[in-house]
Amino acid sequence: MGKILLASRLAARDLRHRPAQAVLLLLAITAAMTVLTLGLALHGVTSQPYQQTRAATNGPDVVAQLPVLHQPGRQPQPPPQATALIHAPGVTGHSGPYPLVGALVRAGKLTAGAEAEGRQESPAAVDQPKLTAGTWVRPGGVVLERTFAEALGVGVGDRITLNGRPFTVAGTAVTAANPPYPNLCYSSGGGCSAGPQDASATDVGLLWLTEPDADSLATPANPVASYILNLKLGNPATAQAFANRYGNSNNPAAPSLASWQGIAAADGLLVTDEQQVLSPGAWLAGLLALATVAVLAGGRMAERTRRVGLLKAVGGTPGLVTVVLLAENLVVALVAAAAALAVGWLAAPLITSPGAALVGTPGAPSLTPSIAGLVVTVALAVALAASLVPAIRAARTSTVGALANAARTPPRRAALIAISARLPVPLLLGLRLVARRPRRALLSAASTAVTATGIVAVLAFHATAGQERFGGSSGLRNPVAIRDEQMLFVLTAVLLALAVLNAIVTTWATVLDARQSSALARALGATPRQLTVGVSAAQLLPALPGALLGIPLGIGLFAAANGAGIVTIPPASWLLAAVLGTLVAMAGLTTIPARIGARRSVAEILQSETA
């Protein structure tokens, strides 16, 4: 017991002694864990919101799209299959059939195709869309599906035209009977039959209006396209089997049925897309955070080895030493995990509200105890790994060795030294600094590569998405793309923040390591500015190949994430700007710690570091 107390006191003292290092470690682990939390939270979002919408709207188990029975001289009518379906075994309830008319919506400058579903003003038994704003349909008043309304940029009270006729937007609503815009046509067995000629079939939205209004929209040139029949089954799990039995989407004369599972899948496409963006981004962010942690853990290794030697010299067993090292990092990791979970809890709703089409935001429920447990475990594992190397070292070095030989003699690279002698003074200093710590240089290059990869991937996304503006005539943006972009923006922000942290940490570690030789260089006549530039150069020299490597890696990453899609390589000017921007930002960031280091009193440093 006494040992544990002692270990914790030693660990606490160490943490107090070096708050900056602890804080940086905390930030790095927190960032990594936040990304992990968000990723897991998103993973946890399956069809939850869909279920919520289904419950709130009394969503159908099967949606049947029925062909129109055209009888010369009479009004279009639903076919006899409707009755057959209503009375089919297993069906416990229905609503409809509702007429579906193709409509060209014009709202302001935007035009889009839409399916207009005629409804009754009184609530339906099955699939009564839940209003998110405004009121239900009334003569002259239409209700738009929420995502569609967002894409068009209209709200309650706005005036739009359908096929040229003026209407008012009475409200917006969500439904479980169809996937939200723009995936309306993606549900298997469903598909869009309507749509006026001058809009592409994929770019179709959904709106509801009164049946008389729907009929008024129908013209001989654009008649009622189909009828929608919503069915409720006694056993919802058999919906897909039901749809298979009674539906046939290949025969236009036969009804095509969609089960709620199929609709849910189509709805989930939006979430899957998000995951496609979030996953690689999360990996990148995770890598960067790990690199930062590695630098922090590896930095000041010599000093840590010496501290370990001291502990052993005063009688600490290797076990005690290990425990102390572990304790420091574990505390930091636990705090980081807690912080990450908190941030994740706050930020998850922003990311996991899929397409704004479904009712309810996951919020707190998405952060299950299992996610929390996993995050904490990973954080602890990271802390363990970070303490492992010094601990192993401590066990292996003899006490005397640890105390006396605290600093490894830096390797000698005769070629680099000879080359550096020919360079101007700042580069001379910088190159020699790099040569002293080749592993750190490698790590720095890797970190820059990761950052550049992320930036280039984002650029590739923009370049590709720019080509993919569908519904070109309507000018609408694909909300999937909007959501993806939002997510990318968040990820890029996180990535950049991590990159900044990494750069600061690496520079700080470099400056600290180089304290002695920098002080000596100053004692021999190097000006502070020469040193500052030198340290910056030491950072940039490995960063340059890393940044360049990021270009092909970033494009590759985007291609992998995009699946089979076409990848547009971003223009050279963008790439150049990205690389230069990364390097310039790095140079700027490294200047600050370098300057601080270069201004300290030389005598102080040299005196304090004499053996």
Place this chain on the structure above:
Amino acid sequence: MQQEVVLALLAKEPSHGYQLRARLRQALGPLGDAMNDGQVYVTLTRLEKAGLVASEQAAGLPDRPDRKMYALTAAGQQRVAGWLAEVSWPRPDLAEFHLKLIAAAAAGLADPIAIVDAQRRELLRRLRDAQRAAMAEPDRSAAGLLLEGIVLRLQADLRWLEACERNWTGPRSES
């Protein structure tokens, strides 16, 4: 026993023979135990003969050196002053120098620090010359080795003088 030391001990005030002996012992510490008691009295007798001290016999006490009262004569005082000002050459005898400092401080006749500094200066000059001579010798010459010995001893003396200086700079210990 150096005569000058005994003289200096009388410089402050006259004292009995046994008192002198006690003060010597105290000043010398453990080394004082090895001192031959009679030695002091022999020295005192010699000094009396030389006219540097005068003795008085207290009435009613036997005519023995330890019971007699001794005091400095004028000649004796002169001798003491000269002795304090003089720098030992070639090297200070450890005990003598030590007692010199104590006596000087007790009698208030001279500043011990000044005595130390003067001695130091002299030794440094010697050291310089000896070092020069040692370095002028070719490597591994026998004479060079001897000179090296001289240099090292001088250096040791100098170290001790530095310690004396430090000691006498602080609050004085009553002797």
Place this chain on the structure above:
Amino acid sequence: MSATGNAPVLRARGLRKHYGKGETLVRAVDGVDLDVADGETVAVMGPSGCGKSTLLHLLGGLDRPTDGEAWLAGRRLDQMGERGLAQMRRSAVGFVFQAFHLMDELTAAENVELPALLAGRSPRAARQRALIMLEQVGLADRATFLPSALSGGQRQRVAIARALVSDPLVVLADEPTGNLDSQATLEVLRLFDSLHAGGHTLVIVTHDSRIAATADRLISMRDGAFVDETRLTGGTTGNFGALAELEG
């Protein structure tokens, strides 16, 4: 205020360096006046903690005084910026440290040429100069050795060569034999002696009286101030026989 024709190379008036304040105030250097003439060797001795190293750092521009003035070759040190001080350190002042402070991964020649490179000389000129200096300290054959392959005395001699490479106006040595055994001390001693004979100006801080004995002037320092000054030039009358106890 030197009476001789030459202005002093190094000069200080009322130099002070304080650390902390109030109860924790430490007066490392407390009002020092100093004049060092061209070609003179001055030794500063004192107990540890007396501030002699701090004084040397102030004179070499490695630290800034709290108060007082310092001149090097007529230029005010305490008013120079970091840049000016750095330039001065690379051309006018050579510093020798107790811990040598050689770069472990550079050879002797590469170590010695460093100040010259920092001053902007061409690599070839710097290397040439370095080799000349190494010759002067008697280590020309060790130019390609790493410090780990050199003895303590040799390392310090390399450090001295480094201090000399830019032909400085004054060489400041801080306990140069502090980390050396007597044999190595002898090597360094000879070197200082030859430097002195060669007309260099040296200020040496030491508590080794052997080193101090090579100086023209010896200053004793205590508690941040000078307390004594001795001129050592001028020989003594005696022979050494008595010292070796050959007589008496």
